[in-house]
Amino acid sequence: MKAFQRNLQKLEAADTQVLGVSMDSPFANKAFADSISVTFPLLSDWGGDITRQYGVYHDKYKAARRINFLIGKDGTILEEQLDNAAIDPTKIVDACERKKLNR
Amino acid sequence: MQRKAVASVVTVGLMVAGILSPPVLQQLRAESNPPAPMKLKVGDQAPDFKLQYFDGKGLKDVSLSDYRGKKNVVLAFYVFAFTGG
Numbered sequence: 562m563k564a565f566q567r568n569l570q571k572l573e574a575a576d577t578q579v580l581g582v583s584m585d586s587p588f589a590n591k592a593f594a595d596s597i598s599v600t601f602p603l604l605s606d607w608g609g610d611i612t613r614q615y616g617v618y619h620d621k622y623k624a625a626r627r628i629n630f631l632i633g634k635d636g637t638i639l640e641e642q643l644d645n646a647a648i649d650p651t652k653i654v655d656a657c658e659r660k661k662l663n664r
Numbered sequence: 665m666q667r668k669a670v671a672s673v674v675t676v677g678l679m680v681a682g683i684l685s686p687p688v689l690q691q692l693r694a695e696s697n698p699p700a701p702m703k704l705k706v707g708d709q710a711p712d713f714k715l716q717y718f719d720g721k722g723l724k725d726v727s728l729s730d731y732r733g734k735k736n737v738v739l740a741f742y743v744f745a746f747t748g749g
Contacts, residue, residue: 562740562742565738565740572738575736576734576735576736577735577736577737577738578731578735578736578737578738579737579738579740580726580737580738580739580740581740581741581742582715582739582740582741582742583741583742583743583744583745584744585744585745587716587717587718587723588718589745589746590717590718590745591717591718591719591720592745593745593746596746602717602719602724602726603717603745604715604716604717604726605715605716605717605718606713606715611711611713611715612741614711614713615703615704615710615711615739615741616702616703616704617703617741619743622743624743624744625741625742625743626741626743627741627742627743628740628741629738629739629740629741630704630710630737630738630739630741631736631737631738632710632728632731632736632737632738632739633736634731634732634733634734634735634736635732635733636709636710636712636728636729636732637707637708637709637710638704638705638706638707638708638709638710639706639736640706641702641704641705641706643702647740650738653738657736660736
């Protein structure tokens with residue numbers, strides 16, 4: 562999440578909204594956001610319905626896997642990054658900026 | 665003496681072969697691979713959702729459809745609050 566925060570200006574300049582999602586409560590997420598100075602919303606998927614719908618529920622952790630989806634303005638998935646690769650947002654930032662240039 | 669050395673090499677060889685027999689190898693391979701293939705693929709339609717976050721004053725609703733035609737969205741799923749990544 563911190564890495565996305567560092568790249569937030571670039572992403573916003575490329576018309577991209579960042580949303581974190583976890584199965585924590587909204588209040589735990591707010592405290593987490595404050596503690597790491599994240600300014601984009603951290604959404605709460607209580608019960609994990611959306612996490613399961615997106616196929617990222619991890620049975621062993623009883624939680625989401627670390628996964629990023631880049632979703633275009635038309636609602637289609639443009640990029641996916643899984644697990645360790647998902648911690649570095651460079652690829653997503655590049656994809657957004659490329660899209661901006663191609664528009 | 666030499667015969668004994670050969671015997672022990674063979675024994676060690678057999679032990680290694682036993683350890684690396686197919687079921688064990690399969691298990692090793694399964695553990696080093698990512699758990700499951702992704703349900704949603706690049707090019708698929710992202711399912712709409714409505715989730716909430718707390719902005720310090722109240723709970724706010726956010727839907728994926730809010731951004732349709734306006735912005736790209738990065739959905740960053742993470743394991744738990746207060747963990748790395």
